[in-house]
Amino acid sequence: MKSLGRFYLIATLVFLYTPILVMMAMGFNESQLYELPFTFSTRWYDALWNNKILLTAGMNSIIIALITSVVATALGTMASVALSRRTFRGKSLLQLMLLPPIAIPWLITGTAMLIFFYWSGIGRGMHALLIGHVALAIPYVVLVVGTGFRTIRADLEEAAMSLGSTPVHAFFSVTLPLLYPSILGAALFAFAVSLDQFVISYFLATPGYTTLPVQIYSSIRKGFTPEINAISTVLLLGSMTVILIFARFAKPGDTRDKR
């Protein structure tokens, strides 16, 4: 059983990583047409360094993802607190309404947003992208943080209150530290949702302000160069570092008690 499990795990990882590794390798290949034999070269990285459009789009993506992550995590965590610890009218309806956006195809959400933003005068551009991404990420945050909440017993806060904590102090001294891994995970999720986002960004970007996926898409239409591989590699290594740092603190997929 054990060796079979390991085999599946390895097979899954091979499947996931092979295309990525090939993509990364091709960024270091001299040939513009991805021809073999492989000749090592940093030519595409030099080209990338001079490709201001691609770099700006990359920077935009990261900034938007960061802001989205912070704002969506703050708002989503507050929503989770309200949903998990308070009772109020219409709570179960609100709770229910948070989930469908995750399942609604992004194309539909994006179209709806475009129409609504156009109609309401919000328009397109960076601010529109931010609003769209935050709205998109909040349900994920609520889901992740809400799941974290469920693992924290309410009587911990009660114990703190019996010892003299106000509800606010109890939340910050007991609940928040325990919720910390979930909040970090949610922030990461929000970051990824934003960084990954193509459809909605495509609708809300302007010619002067695009994100990396949108820019890559328009570059591909003009012609694929290994510069794309290069920037993808940079981005990949960046996000991998963030995720691995996170994984050091909270082991995802490992629910065993750490004794």
Add this chain to the structure above:
Amino acid sequence: MTNVKVNSVAKTYGTTPVLADITTEFADGSFTSLLGPSGSGKTTLLRIIAGFIKPDQGLVMIGNNDVTDVPVWGRNIGMMFQSYALFPHMTIAQNVAFGLERRGIRGAEARRQVDRALEMVRLPGFGDRTPKQLSGGQQQRVALARAIVIKPSVLLLDEPLSALDRRLRQEMQVELLRIQRESGLTTIFVTHDQEEALTLSDKVAILDKGRIVQIGEPETVYEKPLTRFSAEFLGDSNFLTGAVEDGAVRLADGSLIKSTSILPATGSTVTLAIRPEKMAIASGSTAENSIKARITTVIYAGPVLSYHLETADGLPLKLFAQNRDGTVLKEGDEISLTWSAQHTVAVAD
């Protein structure tokens, strides 16, 4: 040290009354158990005293202060939860120091008090561990240390021992009683376990459907139950029903049963409660009361023999007999049971 008073407290959830007009007092330094079936309102009463629930009406007094409108964190209570509720991200010492810190006690003084509290629960030197590194019983002790280190006005415990296995539970009962006696804390203890209630408490309060049906010393509640419910809930009991006649009770089969209880007026119906261990298998004819019955089941439990019987009228009875000479009666044997008037208690239905 302080007493706790509850005055006309009532609580209703939706349309279900959970507590109905409870008035009682918990004396300074006393240990009171709240005992009652599931859903009788024990937890609700405890949480109203703690301040987690606001009663619909009535007053809660701790010492001379009316705390009805004071929130939990202003009441200076010590509380122990069934699930221990230790803070998993803090060490044992930090857990115990939590309430001290809220009271502005820090540094060396806090350390001294934490050490003393951990010694009191016999866990000296455990301060640097985390809750996960302790056994269930040890965690329970830490929870107790954390609750008492703040010198609370009242110690509230909601079935704190029910998650422990039997042996550990008995050990913790002894510890709890010792610590309660040493600290002199007014203690209110919710339990399902009648034996636990009897052995630990100065007073036992029996709750039924949101009312305290009887409160008193364990012996009084056990020996002189006021209602059929308390007689049945605390221990086992046999019940005989008859009509009052000449200061005694005439049963349907014609026999006359004597009781030292004050009986209602002649002619009225009354229920008598007799503990199964107070009855004996007839040896002579000197007993004040007797009844004939047939054995239906014999339960051999080593030191004690437990017989289920049935009278000619089909009334079920129970008898507990010490296994003194090793003779065990058989199913179907017809015997005569005897007991004294003093152990025949008139109870309200």
